[in-house]
Amino acid sequence: MRIGVVTFPGSLDDSSALRAIRLAGGEAVPLFHASDDLKEVQAVVLPGGFSYGDYLRCGAISRFAPIMESIIVAAEHGFPVLGICNGFQILTESHLLPGALIRNQDLHFICTDQPVTVENTNTPWTRGYTQGQRIVIPIKNGEGSYQASAETLAELEGEGRVVLRYADKNPNGSQNNIAGITNARGNVVGVMPHPEQAIESLTGPSEDGLIFFSSILQSLVAR
Amino acid sequence: MATIIVEVMLKPEILDPQGQAVASALPRLGFNFAKSVRQGKRFEIVVDGEPTHAQLAEVEAAAEKLLSNPVSKLTLLRSKSNAYWSCHLSRFTR
Numbered sequence: 001m002r003i004g005v006v007t008f009p010g011s012l013d014d015s016s017a018l019r020a021i022r023l024a025g026g027e028a029v030p031l032f033h034a035s036d037d038l039k040e041v042q043a044v045v046l047p048g049g050f051s052y053g054d055y056l057r058c059g060a061i062s063r064f065a066p067i068m069e070s071i072i073v074a075a076e077h078g079f080p081v082l083g084i085c086n087g088f089q090i091l092t093e094s095h096l097l098p099g100a101l102i103r104n105q106d107l108h109f110i111c112t113d114q115p116v117t118v119e120n121t122n123t124p125w126t127r128g129y130t131q132g133q134r135i136v137i138p139i140k141n142g143e144g145s146y147q148a149s150a151e152t153l154a155e156l157e158g159e160g161r162v163v164l165r166y167a168d169k170n171p172n173g174s175q176n177n178i179a180g181i182t183n184a185r186g187n188v189v190g191v192m193p194h195p196e197q198a199i200e201s202l203t204g205p206s207e208d209g210l211i212f213f214s215s216i217l218q219s220l221v222a223r
Numbered sequence: 224m225a226t227i228i229v230e231v232m233l234k235p236e237i238l239d240p241q242g243q244a245v246a247s248a249l250p251r252l253g254f255n256f257a258k259s260v261r262q263g264k265r266f267e268i269v270v271d272g273e274p275t276h277a278q279l280a281e282v283e284a285a286a287e288k289l290l291s292n293p294v295s296k297l298t299l300l301r302s303k304s305n306a307y308w309s310c311h312l313s314r315f316t317r
Contacts, residue, residue, distance in 0.1 A: 057292060064289075093292060100294040102233070103240050147237050147294050173238060 001220045003213075004031040004041035006071075008062045012049035013084065013196055020196040021045070024213035033065040042220050043080035043124070044071055046087030048140070048194055058101060058143050059089035068094060080124045080216060081188045085141055088180070088190030097181055097190045098156070099148030104141070105173025111140040113205035114193055115167040116179050120160055123182050124219030125189045128211040134167055135208035137198040139179075144192040146174035146181075156181055164191050225274055229286045230298045232263035237294045266290060 003026045005017045014030070021028035029041050033051075038044065052061040062068065068090070075081045075096050083091040091097040104110060115136050118129040129135070148156070153175055156162055164180030180191030195209030233239050239261045246260040268282060291297040 056290070060289065060292065098293070100292045102237065102294060105238065105240050107240050107244055145238070145240075149293070173240070 001026045001217050002029050002039070002041045003027065003216060004029045004038060004044040006031045006033060006044065006046055006067050008033040008049065008051035008065060008086075008090075010050045010053055011047050011086070013047040013194065014049070016194075016196045017045045017047045017084065020199045020210065020213045023199055024210055024217055026213065026217050031067055033062065033067050036066040036070045038067075038070050038074065043082070043216050044074075045196075046071075046081065046083040046090050047196070048085030048087060051086055051090065054086075054143075057089075057093065059086060059091075059093040062086075062090045063093040072096060075183075075188050078185060078187050080219065082125050082212065082216070083188075083190040084194055084196065085139075085144070085192055088192055089143070091188060091190040096188045097183055098152045099146055099181070101143050101192070102145050102147055103143050104145050104171070109140075109142040110144070110171050112138065112171070114139040114171060114179075116164045116193055117167050118163070119165050120163045120182060120186075122160075123163060123186045123189050123215075125212050125215050126163055127219060128215040135198075135211075136206045137193040137195050137209045138205060139171060139193045140197075141172075141192060144174065145172045146176075146178040146192070148175060159184065163189055164193065225270055225272065227268045227270060227274060227279070227282050229266040229268065229282070229290055230263055231266070231286075231291050232261060232296050232298070234294055234296045235261075264290075 003021045005014050007014045018028040029039050072094055089101050092100050113136050118133045121127055121129050121131050161182050162178055163182050166177040166179050170177045179193055182189045195212040198204035198206050198209035242261040246257050249257050286297055
């Protein structure tokens with residue numbers, strides 16, 4: 001099972017994502033922003049970081065990288081894509097996911113172990129969780145406040161497309177406590193928390209995040 | 224040469240924490256005039272000659288594609304001899 005991770009100029013968590021894929025039992029394939037070659041991967045992760053320095057808006061310039069042109073076309077045909085943090089921002093800028101992520105309500109960069117609940121286990125990235133499962137994975141961002149129009153929010157809630165929701169308290173002013181969403185087809189998932197930073201008890205708050213990576217491998221086997 | 228000004232603001236219904244921070248800093252400095260503040264971005268795009276309607280439409284398309292996103296409200300202004308006037312008010316829904 002070949003899972004790609006894209007490195008943009010300014011990506012930070014690409015090596016962590018590659019490592020999480022390997023730990024889950026997959027073949028981790030580095031992909032580069034300047035090439036449109038997906039190297040026959042079966043799914044792709046857009047990692048966290050500050051691609052292109054977050055200039056203009058987070059993810060706004062990465063969205064036009066050659067690799068994204070390939071990913072957007074593939075995603076529209078059902079190719080599984082997971083965007084984490086900056087990756088989620090790139091997915092909204094790419095219009096693969098609705099809404100946008102803006103500056104945190106209190107203007108702080110927030111780095112903490114965050115409890116969230118898994119609300120959609122039908123995506124290829126979350127099938128290993130149980131519905132309503134409470135997990136703890138880190139958030140680390142300055143622009144993680146999810147915002148969308150009232151119609152978009154109603155559509156996301158009505159179709160069960162909220163994948164992760166902040167538990168206990170809303171850290172950043174995200175509407176409806178949204179921490180992660182999926183597209184109508186369910187193949188594209190964007191999350192602000194970092195599952196790749198919660199894969200081993202030695203270095204993370206839990207091993208809860210590893211299930212994102214084992215889930216995609218199971219989904220690809222089941223195809 | 225002319226300068227085309229594109230201003231991008233968050234839509235009015237979207238929370239603007241940066242504007243709020245500025246609004247709360249003003250009274251601390253003794254400035255009590257502001258009822259509210261909203262912060263945005265301004266782009267100055269220099270073109271050769273007087274822009275035609277077709278060029279302005281092209282700038283608008285570029286602004287929609289790159290300079291704004293679904294929570295942005297975008298205003299395209301056109302400058303001439305330091306006089307700015309509103310050329311087009313774009314709608315951003317998707």
